[in-house]
Amino acid sequence: MSQGVGSWVLAMILSVLTSLVLGLSLVWLNIERMDMAYTLRKLQGELDGRAALTAKLEVERDRLMSPYELGRKAEAMGMRGARPGQIRRIEEAGR
Amino acid sequence: MLRADRKSRILGRPAPRTARDARPSFEARAPRAARALRNKKAPGSSFAGGPRFNPFARYGEADWSKVRLYGVGCVFALLWVLLWSRAWYVQVYDGDRLAGLARRQHMAAETVSGRRGAILDRNGQILARSVEVRSVYVRPGEIHDVDATVNALVTALEAPAKQVREAVASKRGFAWVARKVDDQAAENVRKAGLPGVYLSSEYERIYPFKQMAGQLLGFVGMESKGLEGLELTFEDVLSGDSARNVVQRDAAGRRLDMDGGAGRASLRGHDVHLTIDTQVQFFAEEALARSVDQFDATWGGCLVVDVDSGDILAWAQYPFFNPNAYRDYKPERWRNRLAADALEPGSTLKPFLVAAALQEGVVKGDTTFNCEKGRWKTRYITIRDTHSYDVLPVNKVLRYSSNIGMAKIGLELGSKRYWEYLNQLGFGDRTGLPITESKGILRDPRHWSEPDLITTSFGQSIAATGVQMAQAYLTLANGGERKPLRLVVDDEAPANSASQKVYNDKTVKQVISMLREVVEEDGTGTRARIPGIMVGGKTGTAQKADETGRYGHERLASFVGFAPIDKPKYLILVMVDEPQKNSYGGVVAAPVFKHVAMRTMAYHGLLPDAPDPEAPTYATPLGKTGPVEVRREVAEAVREAPDGVPNVVGKSVRRAVEVFARQGMVPVLRGAGQTVIRQTPEPGTEWPKGQPTGQCVLWLSENS
Numbered sequence: 001m002s003q004g005v006g007s008w009v010l011a012m013i014l015s016v017l018t019s020l021v022l023g024l025s026l027v028w029l030n031i032e033r034m035d036m037a038y039t040l041r042k043l044q045g046e047l048d049g050r051a052a053l054t055a056k057l058e059v060e061r062d063r064l065m066s067p068y069e070l071g072r073k074a075e076a077m078g079m080r081g082a083r084p085g086q087i088r089r090i091e092e093a094g095r
Numbered sequence: 096m097l098r099a100d101r102k103s104r105i106l107g108r109p110a111p112r113t114a115r116d117a118r119p120s121f122e123a124r125a126p127r128a129a130r131a132l133r134n135k136k137a138p139g140s141s142f143a144g145g146p147r148f149n150p151f152a153r154y155g156e157a158d159w160s161k162v163r164l165y166g167v168g169c170v171f172a173l174l175w176v177l178l179w180s181r182a183w184y185v186q187v188y189d190g191d192r193l194a195g196l197a198r199r200q201h202m203a204a205e206t207v208s209g210r211r212g213a214i215l216d217r218n219g220q221i222l223a224r225s226v227e228v229r230s231v232y233v234r235p236g237e238i239h240d241v242d243a244t245v246n247a248l249v250t251a252l253e254a255p256a257k258q259v260r261e262a263v264a265s266k267r268g269f270a271w272v273a274r275k276v277d278d279q280a281a282e283n284v285r286k287a288g289l290p291g292v293y294l295s296s297e298y299e300r301i302y303p304f305k306q307m308a309g310q311l312l313g314f315v316g317m318e319s320k321g322l323e324g325l326e327l328t329f330e331d332v333l334s335g336d337s338a339r340n341v342v343q344r345d346a347a348g349r350r351l352d353m354d355g356g357a358g359r360a361s362l363r364g365h366d367v368h369l370t371i372d373t374q375v376q377f378f379a380e381e382a383l384a385r386s387v388d389q390f391d392a393t394w395g396g397c398l399v400v401d402v403d404s405g406d407i408l409a410w411a412q413y414p415f416f417n418p419n420a421y422r423d424y425k426p427e428r429w430r431n432r433l434a435a436d437a438l439e440p441g442s443t444l445k446p447f448l449v450a451a452a453l454q455e456g457v458v459k460g461d462t463t464f465n466c467e468k469g470r471w472k473t474r475y476i477t478i479r480d481t482h483s484y485d486v487l488p489v490n491k492v493l494r495y496s497s498n499i500g501m502a503k504i505g506l507e508l509g510s511k512r513y514w515e516y517l518n519q520l521g522f523g524d525r526t527g528l529p530i531t532e533s534k535g536i537l538r539d540p541r542h543w544s545e546p547d548l549i550t551t552s553f554g555q556s557i558a559a560t561g562v563q564m565a566q567a568y569l570t571l572a573n574g575g576e577r578k579p580l581r582l583v584v585d586d587e588a589p590a591n592s593a594s595q596k597v598y599n600d601k602t603v604k605q606v607i608s609m610l611r612e613v614v615e616e617d618g619t620g621t622r623a624r625i626p627g628i629m630v631g632g633k634t635g636t637a638q639k640a641d642e643t644g645r646y647g648h649e650r651l652a653s654f655v656g657f658a659p660i661d662k663p664k665y666l667i668l669v670m671v672d673e674p675q676k677n678s679y680g681g682v683v684a685a686p687v688f689k690h691v692a693m694r695t696m697a698y699h700g701l702l703p704d705a706p707d708p709e710a711p712t713y714a715t716p717l718g719k720t721g722p723v724e725v726r727r728e729v730a731e732a733v734r735e736a737p738d739g740v741p742n743v744v745g746k747s748v749r750r751a752v753e754v755f756a757r758q759g760m761v762p763v764l765r766g767a768g769q770t771v772i773r774q775t776p777e778p779g780t781e782w783p784k785g786q787p788t789g790q791c792v793l794w795l796s797e798n799s
Binding site for chain 1: 221225278301303304305307349350351374626693694703756
């Protein structure tokens with residue numbers, strides 16, 4: 001009889017301890033979650049910023065590589081479009 | 096001391112204050128005998144001295160203790176009940192409301208919008224893209240010092256003070272100060288840290304190539320919604336989705352992504368890949384702009400189509416329109432005229448009538464027509480040709496673009512049959528491209544009178560857009576089988592562009608040959624010739640009706656051609672509206688075709704290496720040291736041995752190849768260096784006869 005009561009008491013104590021541990025774990029996880037949320041927010045902002053910068057740089061690169069821009073530079077350097085008779089495909093001839 | 100005090104209170108006597116006082120007083124001392132009796136141990140008592148004297152006994156102190164205990168118990172019970180009652184009130188009775196308040200405090204809803212998709216050309220070059228920019232807004236209620244805020248914002252944004260003050264002094268709770276500012280201005284505002292001034296993120300549409308294909312691309316408004324062109328027609332595809340997310344907020348009001356920002360990518364709009372090639376587009380725009388400016392025309396348009404696939408490689412229109420600054424233009428500048436404006440095509444329609452007549456057996460290749468020496472008076476109207484012709488066979492009727500000859504062919508064919516061919520070619524119906532386009536005008540043949548048939552035979556009384564003309568010519572270039580034009584890669588064929596054979600192969604071959612004669616013989620399109628390749632096409636000089644509805648002095652000059660003509664690879668349509676200095680399509684539009692075709696073929700490596708009869712034009716010094724030196728050196732090398740092979744040993748491979756190429760010889764290169772160390776044939780010997788390739792060999796130095 002007393003053994004049965006003792007096991008019940010033990011089980012109760014273990015349950016209480018488990019509850020305590022689980023409760024503490026829950027608190028700890030929530031803290032970690034919040035911490036991670038801050039980190040994620042920061043990283044997301046950083047990623048967005050870099051993506052925006054990349055997009056702007058790509059747009060600028062395309063602007064600089066546009067046929068109009070290259071044409072202007074080529075003209076300034078004395079180049080012009082090839083006409084029939086001016087094109088040589090050296091790679092093919094050398095093979 | 097305290098115990099004594101308490102005891103004294105209970106006994107109703109003052110507590111002794113000192114040790115002496117604590118001793119029993121004389122009166123309080125009981126007689127010795129009585130003390131002895133009291134100290135006698137009672138039976139059963141554990142105390143040696145018997146039952147202790149309990150001064151409370153006579154007052155019932157045990158009952159008071161119970162009362163106290165009950166009292167304390169009641170207080171605790173009451174507190175407990177109050178606590179539970181409060182808990183019940185908070186959790187159950189008012190739980191929903193309080194939970195809502197808590198949620199409002201800790202959670203916040205934010206609307207997240209996906210970025211608008213990009214528009215790219217066939218090679219992945221970005222034609223339109225959205226980039227994130229900052230906008231500045233104020234909450235006037237939070238601003239304490241209006242003047243200081245205005246001054247700081249004016250400095251940071253370099254904006255007009257009046258505009259900033261209007262926003263800051265606004266009575267509303269929110270006001271924009273400046274939208275879509277540059278990064279430097281946004282950083283200035285952020286650093287200023289002004290209370291009540293905030294920055295928000297928005298997307299701005301950027302067109303990096305500026306005016307390139309501006310009318311085709313269209314533009315978006317301030318809220319990133321498509322308003323014109325492809326931006327409008329592909330609004331559903333390009334626009335990103337919006338989602339309202341609930342995010343957690345900390346005590347400082349910072350918002351936290353509890354889901355790690357998942358789902359953002361799915362909100363982005365889809366990209367649209369066009370068949371346009373930016374290089375070809377550039378060639379078309381450049382040549383077109385030159386012609387429109389040169390002939391002082393109202394506007395011009397040019398389409399370049401890849402015949403094999405039906406892909407539209409260039410969609411040029413001049414004067415240009417830069418979608419980055421659409422507010423600076425009037426609506427007529429952003430109007431996509433190549434699709435929206437239906438005009439009488441003029442003589443460029445003639446090949447379709449000739450093809451129909453040939454296919455129907457109404458005429459044969461050697462059938463002749465009397466062109467009435469340039470003036471033919473019918474029962475209703477008088478027709479004139481620009482030149483006086485007598486009797487011409489069908490091919491020459493087309494080559495010289497005789498209106499009289501074409502009218503007679505049309506009368507032979509009849510309205511119904513002619514209309515059927517025009518209808519099958521797509522006139523009077525939209526092409527199905529994803530743009531806003533006109534259907535053009537092709538009236539029911541039952542309503543055609545004889546003058547209608549006559550005028551339609553040479554491209555009047557019918558209206559077609561540039562796209563419709565390109566669609567019709569694509570049928571000819573494709574061996575008589577109708578093929579849909581394509582503007583978007585992986586786009587499905589339009590429903591009304593089912594493949595059907597309009598002309599048979601024999602007819603197409605005959606008409607193609609006639610188109611070649613227009614350019615390569617003494618036709619109207621000789622200015623479209625390209626050295627080294629055979630091209631063909633048809634010129635057009637259409638009269639335009641004035642405000643009164645009568646034909647006036649203005650013209651539409653046009654040219655539609657194929658390059659090369661024997662196996663068409665590119666179809667190029669050029670339209671120049673109301674040119675002033677010259678109105679003939681063969682003069683105004685044909686050179687544009689030549690320029691665009693030549694550069695497009697060179698770009699795709701299809702331009703042959705044949706010598707150019709216009710060589711002096713490109714041998715002319717360019718005004719720059721480098722190229723002039725090269726040409727001079729090549730010229731000197733050729734002069735050194737006018738009758739034989741020049742000495743190119745010691746020269747760079749590029750210049751040596753140039754020298755040999757001038758004589759029509761393509762040398763074989765041995766080695767991988769940059770300088771020629773040996774050559775065959777030897778200098779001074781005669782040029783070899785026969786094949787230009789393989790008889791000359793240049794040995795190059797070791798690669799340095």
